Amino acid sequence: MDNSLIREKAHEMAEWMADYFENIDQYRVLPDVQPSDIKRQLPSEPPQHPEIWETIMKDFNDIIMPGITHWQHPGFMAYFPASRSAPSVFAETLTATLGAQCMVWYTSPAAEELEDRTMEWLRQMIGLPKDFTGVIQETASASTLIALLMAREKKTDFDVNKKGLYGQPPFRVYASEQIHSSINKAVRIAGLGEDHLVLIPCLDDFAIDTVALRAAIEADLRNGFQPLALIGAFGTTSSAALDNLEELAQIAGDYQLFFHVDAAYCGNALVLPEIRELANGIERADSVVFNPHKWMFTNFDCSAFFVKDTHLLTQVFSITPAYLKTPQDLLVHNYRDWGIQLGRRFRALKLWFVLRYYGVKGIQEKISNHIEYGKWLAAEMRQTEGYEVVAPVLFNLVCFRYLPSKIKGNAEAVNAFNQEVLRKINESGDLFLTGTTLGDQYVIRIVAGQTDTKKEDLEKAWKLIKKTVNQLEPTD
Numbered sequence: 110m111d112n113s114l115i116r117e118k119a120h121e122m123a124e125w126m127a128d129y130f131e132n133i134d135q136y137r138v139l140p141d142v143q144p145s146d147i148k149r150q151l152p153s154e155p156p157q158h159p160e161i162w163e164t165i166m167k168d169f170n171d172i173i174m175p176g177i178t179h180w181q182h183p184g185f186m187a188y189f190p191a192s193r194s195a196p197s198v199f200a201e202t203l204t205a206t207l208g209a210q211c212m213v214w215y216t217s218p219a220a221e222e223l224e225d226r227t228m229e230w231l232r233q234m235i236g237l238p239k240d241f242t243g244v245i246q247e248t249a250s251a252s253t254l255i256a257l258l259m260a261r262e263k264k265t266d267f268d269v270n271k272k273g274l275y276g277q278p279p280f281r282v283y284a285s286e287q288i289h290s291s292i293n294k295a296v297r298i299a300g301l302g303e304d305h306l307v308l309i310p311c312l313d314d315f316a317i318d319t320v321a322l323r324a325a326i327e328a329d330l331r332n333g334f335q336p337l338a339l340i341g342a343f344g345t346t347s348s349a350a351l352d353n354l355e356e357l358a359q360i361a362g363d364y365q366l367f368f369h370v371d372a373a374y375c376g377n378a379l380v381l382p383e384i385r386e387l388a389n390g391i392e393r394a395d396s397v398v399f400n401p402h403k404w405m406f407t408n409f410d411c412s413a414f415f416v417k418d419t420h421l422l423t424q425v426f427s428i429t430p431a432y433l434k435t436p437q438d439l440l441v442h443n444y445r446d447w448g449i450q451l452g453r454r455f456r457a458l459k460l461w462f463v464l465r466y467y468g469v470k471g472i473q474e475k476i477s478n479h480i481e482y483g484k485w486l487a488a489e490m491r492q493t494e495g496y497e498v499v500a501p502v503l504f505n506l507v508c509f510r511y512l513p514s515k516i517k518g519n520a521e522a523v524n525a526f527n528q529e530v531l532r533k534i535n536e537s538g539d540l541f542l543t544g545t546t547l548g549d550q551y552v553i554r555i556v557a558g559q560t561d562t563k564k565e566d567l568e569k570a571w572k573l574i575k576k577t578v579n580q581l582e583p584t585d
């Protein structure tokens with residue numbers, strides 16, 4: 110592309126972006142497409158000859174856009190949010206424009222030093238003590254895997270890195286049965302075996318039962334297993350349940366377990382000092398992960414991983430062939446040694462833009478508002494005949510179900526009814542929610558934490574929920 114065309118198209122792109130920010134609510138939140146609808150419109154062979162820009166953009170608008178799920182739509186209240194904000198988007202375009210690959214200090218000193226600084230800011234912002242050091246990973250999944258590898262190598266004095274797991278006793282990893290699937294995946298990849306992930310039952314509030322946890326560890330010790338790691342949830346995915354981190358820290362200490370805290374979503378709320386007492390004990394963890402890409406207005410991917418023992422971390426990963434040696438190796442953080450990947454994107458830039466543009470105060474205000482909206486909705490539901498809020502609402506996630514009076518004694522029918530409510534809501538194109546099971550109850554989850562979520566978005570969603578329930582409620 111020659112420079113004059115770049116200049117022209119950059120302006121067009123900016124217009125496109127601004128339009129999308131402005132008009133996002135004009136789209137259906139969930140696209141109305143069936144599997145292969147998009148693929149069918151794309152040639153099965155690659156283009157042999159250059160195509161003109163206008164046709165590429167036209168196809169983007171005509172083929173790709175109709176197949177997009179609009180995560181930033183005000184009616185997107187499914188899963189957990191994926192963050193986006195204008196300062197973050199602009200920083201991402203700068204990152205892409207620079208095209209720098211930031212594996213070591215030498216390959217972009219500013220990227221390394223900005224990551225160092227912004228992670229130190231984040232540490233202070235969520236109230237972690239000074240003995241934690243942060244690094245950006247791509248996801249919480251990767252961060253948890255890294256934590257388990259640290260646990261494994263610490264326990265075996267780096268023997269597994271050298272010799273593999275041959276001859277080691279079977280290691281055990283403990284977490285609640287509400288834990289995220291990324292932990293199962295990490296246990297698999299770390300070679301520990303999913304059978305050795307011990308899932309501990311939960312209490313009524315869906316937090317781990319620490320009495321059952323101690324009993325499970327004791328039973329394992331009697332049976333020749335080697336307890337290795339404990340993963341605590343600060344906010345489970347199904348219901349944002351909080352494990353008692355204080356008690357978990359105590360148990361981890363008693364049995365010399367590596368203690369990792371998965372705070373992927375709710376960790377963002379620790380920016381509010383009044384939330385921090387809910388996380389007491391987190392200061393005794395060996396590692397903590399939370400995702401600014403979920404609820405701190407920073408585009409995917411940006412997962413903040415904090416560890417106490419950076420020496421252990423880099424020893425797990427550091428391999429320095431001659432071609433990667435640099436003169437500054439002893440003076441700087443070479444982040445290639447802090448995780449799985451060698452090549453690294455410049456991800457600290459967007460975080461820096463976001464933290465500066467909103468400031469700690471601005472971020473606190475947004476997250477605090479989101480929590481208030483969640484609590485408002487939960488209160489509305491509790492006051493409305495037939496609705497049941499199924500788990501404690503400490504953040505902006507509400508798990509609910511509706512019990513039609515005609516069938517409320519029939520557990521299966523109630524589950525089926527709520528599944529149907531969800532299906533019908535998602536069909537509308539105005540609101541997108543997801544469901545989960547808590548115990549044997551099927552529940553609908555609603556969570557709104559986009560950068561510009563407003564109370565009226567929740568009010569609109571609540572109206573649509575009630576309308577849908579009314580339409581489907583069995584009369585006779």
Ligand SMILES: *Cc1c(COP(=O)(O)O)cnc(C)c1O
Nearest residue numbers: 248249250289291345346373374
């Ligand atoms: C979303 C989530 C994850 C996974 O996050 P990724 O960054 O997508 O890997 C892990 N744990 C919890 C509790 C989550 O909510």
